Amino acid sequence: MGTGGRGTRGGEEVRHDQHISLKRIRLPAVYTAFTSSTSSTGDDIGVLAQIDPLLACLNGQMASRHTILLVQPTRVAASRTFFDFPTVYEAMDEVVKMYEKQLKQLNPTIPHITYDISHLLRFVDDLADISALVFDPRTKQYSPHSKEWVKSKIYENLKQQAGGGR
Numbered sequence: 225m226g227t228g229g230r231g232t233r234g235g236e237e238v239r240h241d242q243h244i245s246l247k248r249i250r251l252p253a254v255y256t257a258f259t260s261s262t263s264s265t266g267d268d269i270g271v272l273a274q275i276d277p278l279l280a281c282l283n284g285q286m287a288s289r290h291t292i293l294l295v296q297p298t299r300v301a302a303s304r305t306f307f308d309f310p311t312v313y314e315a316m317d318e319v320v321k322m323y324e325k326q327l328k329q330l331n332p333t334i335p336h337i338t339y340d341i342s343h344l345l346r347f348v349d350d351l352a353d354i355s356a357l358v359f360d361p362r363t364k365q366y367s368p369h370s371k372e373w374v375k376s377k378i379y380e381n382l383k384q385q386a387g388g389g390r
Contacts, residue, residue, distance in 0.1 A: 291309045291310075292306055292308045293309065294353070295307070295354050299352045312377060315356060356369045
């Protein structure tokens with residue numbers, strides 16, 4: 225499961241997205257350590273890509289890439305938070321858990337709640353903002369992804385789970 229925390233508003237502006245103004249963020253040493261690892265031949269390698277070769281093969285190696293999920297549940301700027309995960313799939317699972325938690329809070333007396341994928345995607349649409357930064361070991365940078373991308377990855381993840389893919 226990811227680690228939650230509050231981001232800062234400082235930092236150098238890197239890119240404007242239609243959903244969020246992305247800032248360059250300073251990562252703890254544990255995250256910068258894997259970007260500068262070298263193999264015995266001196267070549268730079270992405271340690272995250274070596275964690276699980278099976279996951280690395282799924283979805284064009286997207287599965288095993290470190291992912292930072294940026295979430296702003298309400299229009300209040302103070303509601304901004306981020307979570308980090310070792311894989312895209314775990315980040316998308318967290319969004320599903322956020323929705324299920326909200327369902328349980330809204331329906332505390334119902335022991336088993338069922339929902340349709342359209343309800344989950346509507347929940348994502350109703351968030352003030354959500355985006356993901358996914359590490360690319362080739363460029364050693366985080367690529368920004370929009371709310372629509374997050375929704376497509378949630379759908380792919382659930383489809384794969386339903387088919388017994390993971």
